[in-house]
Amino acid sequence: MLKQPVILVVDDESANFDVIEILLFKEGYELYYRNSGAAAIAAFEEIQPDLILLDVMMPDMDGIEVCQKFKNDPRSQHIPIIIITALSEKEDLARCLDTGADDFISKPINSSELRARVRSMLRIKSQYDFIQQTMNLREEMMQAIVHDLRNPLIGIKLGCDSLKIMEISDRATSRINQISATAEQMRFLVDDILTIGRIESNKLTLNSTRIDVVEIAQLAIASFESLATNRHITIIAELPANPTYISGDPHLMGRVFDNLIDNAIKFSPEPSSITVRIDEFPHNPDRQDLVKIEVIDFGTGISSEQKQIIFERYEVGKIILGVAQIGIGLSFCKMAIEAHGGSISVSNNHPTGSIFTVILEKA
Secondary structure, eight states, rough: OOOOOOEEEEOOOOOHHHHHHHHTTTOOOOEEESHHHHHHHHHHHHHOOEEEEEEEEOOSSOOOHHHHHHHSTTTTTTTTTEEOOOOOHHHHHHHHHHTTTTTEESOOOOOOHHHHHHHHHHHHHHHHHHHHHHHHHHHHHHHHHHTTHHHHHHHHHHHHHHHHOOOOOOOHHHHHHHHHHHHHHHHHHHHHHHHHHHHHTTOOOOEEEEEEEHHHHHHHHHHHHHHHHHHTTTEEEEESSSOOOEEOHHHHHHHHHHHHHHHHTTOOOOOOOEEEEOOOTTTGGGGGEEEEEEEEESOOOHHHHHTTTTTTTTTSSSTTTOOOOOHHHHHHHHHHHHHHHOOEEEOOSSSOEEEEEEEEEEE
């Protein structure tokens, strides 16, 4: 059974609602009425309208202000709004549309015009719902496929571990280690994609506890020492002597350090160095509750244009021959840090390179 379209009528005069109800009676819509903008906003979640008919001239909060509030709210900004107005000046009508209204009807209301404009807006809402459902289905399918990739990657890793204990040549052992490291890197990428999906769908639950970011940084640095040495890159650790605690998910924070260090190694020239620094703002009394994490490299750097998009999913920095770039790692870092209530940014290192900075609250 098809769901009846739901229409919310907002007007301080109940008689105006009665007129709209009579004009739309035969259309089979489910109509709701609120006599003020504040009441309409408060009732939005309960009613979940497919269309809002909004009167302009209302006391306390006029229709233009109400329209702005609906359109500025992510939960309601996609709902079509038809402004009902007695205003006739083009400037006034333009002002209604500038606030985000999708259409307007002039008073006195013409029955044919009302029904036509309502049908038009409901068609738009129906198309939006269909596209949204399609995108959600596609995202769920992608998440399922990505999740299923984990098993063969784990199988490759276990196979490599089994081969390592056999008596084989050093050259073969080196190849096996390379395959194992690549499989592990792919598994981390799969985990990042799954985590991004959970964050975007508000399904991520942080396993927050009191964690020492110095310890997490040390573990991440240790895990990349071999890769960095092979690339003739030195990892410099500028870390506090004492623990620095935050409230967070140790696995996600570990992956943030992994991604930032891996990114720095990937774009650093040979030979060079990268620095992992943790600063508790000891010289700034106004920021004693914050901790700053920096990963600094002397690589190719990031242009001002790239800085605007570098943390978006699938966006990459400067294309470099021989460097694999998928555009997931930094997007993951941004989402994970923001899920912890923090921030991440990038700035220029001098004379060349980049500084990725994470700010978090101390526990």
